[in-house]
Each structure stands twice: as structure tokens, then as C-alpha cells.
Amino acid sequence: MSVGILIPVLLVLAALGFVLGKRQALALSDSQKTKLHSLPGYYGQTVALFTAVPALFLLGAWLILQPMAIESRIGGMIPDSVIPEGGARSLVMSDVRRIAGGLDAVLALGGMGEDELVRIGENLSTVRSRLAEVGVALVGDVPPVVFEAARAYRQDVKTGNMAMSVVVLVLAVALGLWAYRRIQPDMRARNVTESFVKSLLIAASMVAVLTTLGIVGSLVFETISFFKIYPASEFFFSTVWNPQFRGGSELGILPLLWGTLYVSLIALLVAVPIGLMIAIYLAEYASKTVRSLAKPAIEMLAGIPTIVYGLFALITVGPFLRDWLAQPLGLGTSSSSVLTAGLVMGIMIIPFVSSLSDDIINAVPQALRDGSYGLGATQSETIKQVVLPAALPGIVGAVLLAASRAIGETMIVVLGAGAAAKLDLNPFEAMTTVTVKIVSQLTGDTEFASPETLVAFALGLTLFVFTLGLNVLALYIVRKYREQYE
Amino acid sequence: MNSISTMITTTTSTTKAATMSESKISARNVQVFYGEKHALRDVNIEIRPRSVTAFIGPSGCGKSTFLRCLNRMNDTIASCRVEGSIGIDGENIYDPKVDPVQLRAKVGMVFQKPNPFPKSIYENVAYGPRIHGLARKKSDLDDIVASALQKAGLWNEVKDRLQESGTGLSGGQQQRLCIARAVAVSPEIILMDEPCSALDPIATAKVEELIHELRSNYTIVIVTHSMQQAARVSQRTAMFHLGLLVEENDTDKMFTNPDDQRTQDYIMGRFG
Ligand SMILES: Nc1ncnc2c1ncn2[C@@H]1O[C@H](COP(=O)(O)OP(=O)(O)OP(=O)(O)O)[C@@H](O)[C@H]1O
Ligand SMILES: [Mg+2]
Numbered sequence: 001m002s003v004g005i006l007i008p009v010l011l012v013l014a015a016l017g018f019v020l021g022k023r024q025a026l027a028l029s030d031s032q033k034t035k036l037h038s039l040p041g042y043y044g045q046t047v048a049l050f051t052a053v054p055a056l057f058l059l060g061a062w063l064i065l066q067p068m069a070i071e072s073r074i075g076g077m078i079p080d081s082v083i084p085e086g087g088a089r090s091l092v093m094s095d096v097r098r099i100a101g102g103l104d105a106v107l108a109l110g111g112m113g114e115d116e117l118v119r120i121g122e123n124l125s126t127v128r129s130r131l132a133e134v135g136v137a138l139v140g141d142v143p144p145v146v147f148e149a150a151r152a153y154r155q156d157v158k159t160g161n162m163a164m165s166v167v168v169l170v171l172a173v174a175l176g177l178w179a180y181r182r183i184q185p186d187m188r189a190r191n192v193t194e195s196f197v198k199s200l201l202i203a204a205s206m207v208a209v210l211t212t213l214g215i216v217g218s219l220v221f222e223t224i225s226f227f228k229i230y231p232a233s234e235f236f237f238s239t240v241w242n243p244q245f246r247g248g249s250e251l252g253i254l255p256l257l258w259g260t261l262y263v264s265l266i267a268l269l270v271a272v273p274i275g276l277m278i279a280i281y282l283a284e285y286a287s288k289t290v291r292s293l294a295k296p297a298i299e300m301l302a303g304i305p306t307i308v309y310g311l312f313a314l315i316t317v318g319p320f321l322r323d324w325l326a327q328p329l330g331l332g333t334s335s336s337s338v339l340t341a342g343l344v345m346g347i348m349i350i351p352f353v354s355s356l357s358d359d360i361i362n363a364v365p366q367a368l369r370d371g372s373y374g375l376g377a378t379q380s381e382t383i384k385q386v387v388l389p390a391a392l393p394g395i396v397g398a399v400l401l402a403a404s405r406a407i408g409e410t411m412i413v414v415l416g417a418g419a420a421a422k423l424d425l426n427p428f429e430a431m432t433t434v435t436v437k438i439v440s441q442l443t444g445d446t447e448f449a450s451p452e453t454l455v456a457f458a459l460g461l462t463l464f465v466f467t468l469g470l471n472v473l474a475l476y477i478v479r480k481y482r483e484q485y486e
Numbered sequence: 487m488n489s490i491s492t493m494i495t496t497t498t499s500t501t502k503a504a505t506m507s508e509s510k511i512s513a514r515n516v517q518v519f520y521g522e523k524h525a526l527r528d529v530n531i532e533i534r535p536r537s538v539t540a541f542i543g544p545s546g547c548g549k550s551t552f553l554r555c556l557n558r559m560n561d562t563i564a565s566c567r568v569e570g571s572i573g574i575d576g577e578n579i580y581d582p583k584v585d586p587v588q589l590r591a592k593v594g595m596v597f598q599k600p601n602p603f604p605k606s607i608y609e610n611v612a613y614g615p616r617i618h619g620l621a622r623k624k625s626d627l628d629d630i631v632a633s634a635l636q637k638a639g640l641w642n643e644v645k646d647r648l649q650e651s652g653t654g655l656s657g658g659q660q661q662r663l664c665i666a667r668a669v670a671v672s673p674e675i676i677l678m679d680e681p682c683s684a685l686d687p688i689a690t691a692k693v694e695e696l697i698h699e700l701r702s703n704y705t706i707v708i709v710t711h712s713m714q715q716a717a718r719v720s721q722r723t724a725m726f727h728l729g730l731l732v733e734e735n736d737t738d739k740m741f742t743n744p745d746d747q748r749t750q751d752y753i754m755g756r757f758g
Contacts, residue, residue, distance in 0.1 A: 287564075367601035371664065373562055375614040375671055376591035385613065390604050 006059065006165055010172055014052035017176045021047030021183060029185045038190035043183050045193040051176035053196070055168050062164045070156045074149050082143045092146065095138075099150035100157070102136030103127075109134065219464065222457035230451040235458060241421035243441065243452045251455045253462060255421040259431040260463075263342045263413060264406040266427065270346025271406075272399055275353025279395075282354070283361035284383055295358070302351040306411040313344040313416030321428070332428035334418070339427040341416030345406055352402040360394035361387060393477050400474035404467040410435040434463050510535035510675065510705045511556060516570035518551050518560070525551050529570075529731045531724060538697060538706045540716035540737065543726035544752065549709045552726070553677050556707065557593035558586040574675070591618050594668030598680040600660035602652035602667075607644050610652040610663055611635060614671035630670055638666035639696050658689020665696060669704075676700065678708040682715065694719050713753055717741050725749045 022044030029036045036043070071093065078092055106127075127147065128138055183189075227235070230251060238252025278298060282291050318335040321343075326332040364387050372382040388395075410433075418430030419440065441456040448454075509532035518526035526548045533539050541549040551560070558579060560566040571578045579589055591614070602610050611631045614620075621627035631648070635641040640662045644655070652663055661681055668676055678697075682690040697706060697719045710716050716723050717737060724734040725746065733746040744750050 365601070367597060367599055368603060370559065370562070370595075370597060371601040371603065371667075372613070374557065374559060374590060374595035374597070375617070375667065376587050376589075377613075377617050378587050381617050385617070386603050 002161070003059070003063065006168060007056075009169070010052050010055050010059075013169075013172050013176060014048040017047035017051040017180065018044035021045075021180055024180060024183050025185070025189070028183060032185055034185040036185050037188050042189035042193050043187070046187075046189045046196075047176055047179045047183070049193060049196045050179035051172050053200070054175055055172035058171055059164070059168050062168070066157075066160045066164065070153065070160065073156065074153050077149050077152060078145060082145055095142065095146055096149045096153055098136055099131065099138070099142070099147065100153040102131040102134055103150060103154055105134035105136070106130045216464070219457050219461045222454055223461045225449075226451060226454035226458045230455065235455070239423055241437070243444075243455070245446060245452075247450075249452055251451060253434070253459065255423045256432065256434045256437050256459065257462075258423050259338070259413075259417070259421065260407055260433040260435070262338050262427070262431065263345060263409075263417060263433055264403055266339060266342025267345035267349055267406040268399065268403055270343055271349045271353050271402055274346075275350045275402070276357055276395065278350070278354035279357035279361055280383060280388075282358045284379065284387070295355070299351045299355055301348060302355075304348070306348065306409060307415075309344050309348050310411040310415030313340050313412055317344055318416060326428040329428075331426060334428065334430045336416060336418035336430045337428045338417050338431050341413045342427070344416055345409055345412045348409075348412065349402045349405055352405055353398055356398035356401065357391070357395050360391045360398065363394070364390045393480060397474040397478035400470050400477070404470040404474070407463065407467055407470070408435060409433075410439060414439075434459050438463075508535075509533055510574065511707075512573045513552075513555075514571045514573075516552070516555060516568065516572060518548070518555060518569075519567045520563070521565040525729055526555075527729045531731060531734055533705065533707060534722065535705045536701060536703070537722060538701050538708060538720040539722045539724060540720035541707065541709045541724050541726060542711070542713065542716050542752070543732075545711075547726040548729045549726050550679050552731075553679055553707060553709055556675070556677055557590045557595055559590075559595065561586055591671050592673055593675040593677060594671060594673035596661070596664050596668055596676065596678040596681050599684050600657055600664050602655070602660050602663050604651065604653050606649045607635075607652045607655070607663060608648040611666050611670045614667060618671055620671065634666040634670035635663075637669050637700065638662045639692060639699075640666055656689070658685045658692060661685060661689065661693060662696065665693070665700075669700070673704065675705045675707065678706065680709050680711060683711065690715070713741065725752065727752070 022040045025036055025040045025043035074096060075089060075093055078089065078096075083089055083092055128142075131138060235251055235253055237254070238250055239254050240250040240252050241255045243249040243251060278294075282295060286294065314336070318337065318340040321337060321340055322333065322335045325339075326334070326337065368386050368390060369382055372386045377385070413433045413436050417432060417436075419432045419436060420430045421437065422429060422431045424431065438456045438459050441453055441459075444452065446452045511531075511533035513529055513531045516526060516529040517524070529552060541553065543549055554560045555568055555572060556574075556579075560568060568580060571580060573579070574589075574593065577584070579586075603613065605613070608631055611634050612621075612627055615627060615630045621630055632641065632645075635644060640659060643659060644650075644663075652660065655663060661684070665676075665681075682693050685693065694715065697708065700706060708716075708719065720737045722734065723737045723740040725732050725740070725744075725748070727748050733740070733744060733749045735745065740749065741753060744753065
């Protein structure tokens with residue numbers, strides 16, 4: 001039975017359990033003339049949950065473990081002799097899987113009977129032509145053992161799936177029956193279902209936590225293997241970024257970090273003043289109608305795909321800055337520059353600053369403003385001396401969030417600032433950032449285990465630690481600010 | 487009840503003196519609208535200088551609304567419209583020539599909930615004098631802050647911690663800080679909207695004592711829900727009901743023998 005059928009069957013069983021459980025509870029309460037502890041539906045839910053949930057978990061676990069078990073068993077069947085020189089066992093295994101899949105297709109077409117497969121070793125050539133018919137082309141001589149392994153693989157998958165269906169269904173029915181038998185009017189069915197639901201919710205939140213841990217874990221793992229083949233001191237302190245295909249690369253993070261910080265700094269110089277002024281206008285001066293129109297319009301800036309910003313930087317802002325500023329001032333001739341990327345990125349993060357700050361300024365209690373007006377302060381005095389200082393921690397938080405957004409940005413940099421790693425102060429020079437180099441190192445042609453590729457993970461981890469730190473700081477500040485008024 | 491009646495007898499003598507002088511604030515035909523809602527109808531009242539006038543009345547009758555008319559705080563509410571005239575020292579404060587910002591320096595306000603700024607105690611009090619340029623030198627400002635805190639009866643409690651945050655004080659101390667903040671700009675009139683409603687009895691007693699002392703220099707208008715408080719601190723009392731000023735009288739007369747039936751009912755606790 002395939003998974004696609006197994007899951008609906010489980011759900012039907014659960015629904016059946018619900019109906020039966022509910023009826024049983026009502027019947028028992030009638031015959032024993034006792035009041036039910038919980039609403040009848042909870043008894044039904046208890047049975048349904050016991051039927052479906054453990055079985056589904058088992059199914060999930062089986063689907064993960066079975067392929068692993070089969071791989072290792074079949075892998076053991078393949079002698080070292082058939083593994084080609086310089087190749088890997090995993091390559092042969094992928095052949096095995098391909099052939100197994102092909103055999104399935106051949107059988108499905110009806111070109112061959114199940115019994116013929118048993119003699120597969122005897123007429124390899126027919127098998128090969130059949131496989132070719134269903135689109136599985138085999139290159140070179142495939143040793144008979146591989147065919148044998150493929151056949152065993154198919155067999156294992158089949159038995160495994162069969163066993164899975166049986167075990168899962170038996171478990172579902174058994175647990176469902178067990179829960180059904182336990183129904184008594186005084187059974188605390190509501191508590192049972194509630195703790196069940198609670199565990200489900202916890203499991204769901206674990207998914208998010210575990211994913212984060214998994215991401216960090218894989219980054220750390222690859223970073224460690226990078227530092228095994230490349231000195232960490234070079235990586236952190238070398239001022240040269242010069243990856244080579246033939247080894248001997250210099251992989252210093254400093255030029256990239258500098259580019260990241262420079263671009264982000266320009267972006268913040270654009271976004272913070274404009275964003276703050278927007279926020280003050282929206283929160284303190286704008287009428288309700290203006291605010292309800294302007295706020296979504298500004299937030300739309302954050303919804304534009306970054307590639308569109310990148311194009312804007314590439315074809316409009318970049319050439320404009322070059323023709324009107326860089327060349328007349330004699331500062332450069334490149335149309336991609338830090339300034340281009342920074343300006344465009346600044347526009348992109350304006351809504352991060354303005355929207356959050358607007359909310360924060362709005363959260364400053366009206367009583368503080370009244371107190372200031374009551375003393376004869378003007379509106380601008382009130383804003384400058386009472387509202388903004390009170391909102392400042394929150395605004396700092398907003399700026400830090402915007403900064404971590406700027407640091408992680410890639411597309412605008414690729415198209416706006418170019419890809420040359422440089423340590424330079426001239427904002428009209430092309431430079432690049434950490435994120436851009438992560439992309440280019442991972443999409444290169446070099447072998448995965450080389451420092452040129454693995455450096456991407458070290459870059460990623462550094463960036464992650466950086467933005468994580470910023471986020472934690474921002475959250476801490478925002479939270480502290482909240483406490484002040486609650 | 488005993489303490490109230492003694493308080494009333496002690497305040498009677500001063501009331502007579504106040505009756506002699508002419509009014510500090512005089513409101514003529516004041517109407518207030520919040521959008522379509524007619525919140526105050528045709529209010530006429532004379533408020534005497536250097537005395538305490540209490541506004542009483544059931545919730546929603548327009549006490550705060552009228553109080554906020556006296557320093558044009560209602561200007562900050564977009565939907566609010568005021569008609570009629572309110573004269574302070576003979577000048578109509580709703581005249582277009584009058585700058586509400588200037589007016590509010592002269593007519594200070596203390597709010598229901600203490601609302602110190604999230605700044606130091608010193609900065610809270612120095613805020614008003616700073617924006618009005620009342621002090622040339624740092625030492626002048628220090629003097630203003632100290633004397634305002636003294637007048638608000640807070641000096642001894644905070645003189646060693648002027649740089650600490652004003653929000654860290656107790657509720658009663660915060661309210662006195664707000665009074666000090668209002669006093670620091672040397673207003674002539676101080677408006678108080680239920681200044682003790684968020685305070686415990688001891689803090690309330692302190693604020694009431696303070697109002698007594700401030701009366702010799704300032705004209706005070708206080709909104710209160712407590713009859714006892716009105717009786718204790720004020721010389722004149724005005725009773726509002728459903729947007730109307732139903733009676734305005736000497737406090738002792740008001741609480742012993744009011745002219746209006748509605749006042750009688752309210753004081754006896756029959757509504758509101
Ligand atoms: N900002 C506002 N917008 C609209 N209506 C308002 C506003 N402020 C007050 N009102 C209305 O005006 C009327 C008078 O309100 P006001 O606050 O003056 O009452 P109050 O006598 O001070 O009541 P309380 O004793 O509860 O403070 C009420 O009906 C109230 O709903
Ligand atoms: Mg009020």
C-alpha cells in the first residue's frame with residue numbers, strides 16, 4: 001500500500017474512532033446513569049487521536065529510516081571490485097537506484113513479467129534494451145552484480161513498504177481499540193485530548209527550533225572542515241580576497257566585511273533620516289486619511305523584489321552617478337559602485353525604519369504629550385524633547401533590524417556594486433559583500449571539498465553570527481522599551 | 487463627616503475675602519462640540535483669583551471638557567469645537583490673536599494620572615522653564631527647580647536624587663513632581679483634573695495640603711469625584727450635569743444647603 005493510500009486510510013480510521021468513541025461514551029453514561037466527565041466529543045477525539053497520531057509518527061519515522069537501512073544493506077552487497085577507479089560507492093548506488101526505478105517502469109509497461117526478472121543475470125542485453133525503452137540509458141558495461149543489487153533493492157523496497165503498511169495499520173487499530181476500551185464516563189477525556197493537542201503544538205514549535213539548529217549545525221560542521229584545510233587566522237585577518245581554481249587562494253574575509261559594512265552604512269545613512277522623518281510626519285502631523293493612504297504606500301517599497309531594485313541600480317542609478325558625479329569629480333569611471341548599491345538599498349529599507357518607528361512613536365502615551373503641551377510647549381518642542389527621547393530605544397531597535405536586513409542583502413549588491421573584493425574608501429569604486437561572495441563561491445566549478453567552496457560556509461557563519469548579534473541587541477532594546485510603559 | 491464640617495467652618499472666613507475681588511476667569515456662553523456631540527451647553531461661570539474652585543458632577547458630564555477649555559488643551563483634539571468666550575484677566579483666550587502656547591505657560595495643568603516624562607527628576611521640572619527661556623544661567627535654572635520642588639513639597643524627598651528618573655518615584659511623588667513641573671513655569675492658574683484619583687489616602691492628603699498652600703499664590707481649578715475632597719480644599723464649587731453647569735456656589739453652602747435639586751441628589755449620592 002503506498003503512502004498516498006495509507007494516510008487517507010488512517011484518517012478514515014480516525015474518523016470512525018471518533019464516531020464510535022462518542023457513541024460509546026453516550027451509551028455508557030446512559031446505561032450507568034452517571035454524568036460524563038467531559039463533553040461526548042472529547043471521548044471521540046481521544047479515540048481518534050490515539051488511532052491516527054502515533055501511527056502517523058511511526059509512518060514518518062519509517063519513511064526516513066527505511067531508505068537508510070536498505071541503502072546500507074544493498075551497499076554491502078556491492079564488492080569493491082566493481083567500483084571504478086577514482087569513483088565512489090555512492091555513484092554505483094545511484095546506478096542501482098536508477099536501474100531499480102527503470103525495472104519498475106519496465107514492469108509497469110508490461111514488457112516483462114515478474115518471473116523473468118528472477119533470471120535477470122542470464123539475459124542482460126534484453127534487460128538493457130528494455131531499460132533504454134523506458135528512458136534509463138546505461139553507460140558502458142554494468143556488471144551483473146549491479147543488476148543483482150538493483151533487483152534486491154526493488155525487492156527490499158517492496159517488502160519494506162508492505163511491512164510498513166501492515167505495522168502502521170495494526171498500530172492504529174490496536175491503539176484505537178485500546179482507547180475505545182478505556183472509555184468510562186468518569187474518564188477525563190478532555191484532559192487527555194488537551195494534553196495531546198499541547199504536545200502536538202510543542203512538536204510543531206520544535207520543528208522551527210530544530211530547523212534553526214540544523215542550519216547552524218551544518219554551517220558549523222562545514223566551517224570546521226574549512227578551517228581544517230585553511231588557516232583561520234588567514235581567513236579573519238588577511239586583507240586579500242583572491243580565490244584561484246588551482247589552489248593557493250587567498251581567502252581573507254576583511255575586504256568582503258568592509259564592503260558589507262560600507263554598503264550597509266550608506267544604506268542606513270539614506271534610510272534612517274528619511275525613515276525617521278516619515279515616521280514623525282505620519283505619527284504626529286498627518287491626518288488620519290493621509291496616514292491610512294501613505295503608510296501602505298511606503299510599505300510597498302519593502303514588497304518590491306530585490307532583483308527589481310538591482311535592475312534599477314544597474315541601469316538607472318549606477319550610470320547616473322557615474323556620469324553626473326564620479327566622472328566630473330574624477331573619482332572613478334565604474335558604473336557599479338558602493339554608493340549605487342547603498343543608495344538603492346537605503347530606499348529599500350526605508351519602510352523598515354519608518355513603519356516600525358511610526359508604531360513606536362504612536363505607542364508613546366498621549367499623556368506625555370498632554371503633559372508637555374500643558375506646560376506650554378509647541379508641537380515640535382514636544383516631539384523633539386519628549387516624544388523622540390521616549391521612543392528612542394524602540395527607534396534604535398528598528399534601525400538595528402533595518403541594518404541586519406541591509407547586511408543580508410545580495411541582489412542589489414551584485415547588480416549595483418559589482419563583484420570585485422576591495423578595501424577602499426572611495427564610494428565610487430566597485431566593491432562587493434560577503435553575501436555576494438557566498439553565492440559566487442558556491443556556484444563555481446570547483447570541487448566541493450576545496451577551500452574555495454567551503455569558505456562560503458565560513459562566510460555564511462560569520463554573517464549569521466553578525467546579524468544574530470544585531471537582532472538580539474535590537475530585540476533586547478525593544479523589549480526594554482516596552483517594559484517602560486506596561 | 488465630622489472632619490468635613492470642621493474643614494468647612496475653617497474655610498468660610500477666607501471665602502468672604504475672595505468674594506470681594508473681581509474674577510480671574512470668566513466664561514460666557516461656552517458651548518463645546520466633539521464632532522456632532524454637544525458636550526457642554528451654555529456654560530457661564532466666574533472664577534475668583536487666589537482661590538480654589540472645585541468642579542463636581544457625575545461621570546461624562548463635561549467637567550474635564552470645560553477644564554481643558556481653560557487652557558485650550560482641547561485644541562489638540564481634532565474633532566473638538568469651542569464656541570462662546572472665556573476671558574482670563576479680561577482677555578478672551580479664544581481670540582485669534584492669542585497664542586495657545588503662551589496661554590498654557592500662564593495656565594498650567596496637572597492630569598489625572600501622574601505623567602512624568604521619562605527623564606530625570608531635575609529635567610522634568612526644568613523642562614518648562616527651558617522651553618520658555620526662564621533661566622539665563624544654569625544656576626538660575628537650579629534655583630527655579632529647587633523652589634518649584636519646595637513649593638510642591640517634594641524637595642526633601644528628592645533633593646539627593648535629582649538625577650534619577652522621574653518615573654521611578656511613587657505615584658504620589660510623581661503627582662507632586664507633575665505639580666512642581668507646572669509650578670516651575672510660574673503660571674497664574676493651575677488646572678487639576680482629578681489629581682488624586684490614582685493616589686492612596688496618604689498621598690492624597692499630601693496633595694490636598696499642597697493645594698491649600700498653593701492657594702495663596704495661584705488660582706486653582708480642580709475636578710474631583712470626591713465630595714469630601716471638594717469640601718476640604720475648595721472655596722467655590724461648580725456642579726455639572728449632562729453638559730450643563732447646574733449650580734455654582736460657595737462650597738459650604740453647596741454641601742449644606744444647595745439651591746438646585748440635582749446638586750442635592752448628587753451630593754446625597756442618589757446618582758452619578
Ligand atoms: N476626545 C473626545 N472625543 C469625543 N467625545 C469626547 C471626547 N472627550 C470627551 N468626550 C465626550 O464629552 C462628554 C464629556 O466628557 P468629559 O471627559 O468632559 O467628562 P467628565 O465629566 O470629565 O467625566 P469623568 O468624570 O468620567 O472624567 C462625554 O460624553 C464624553 O463622551
Ligand atoms: Mg474627566
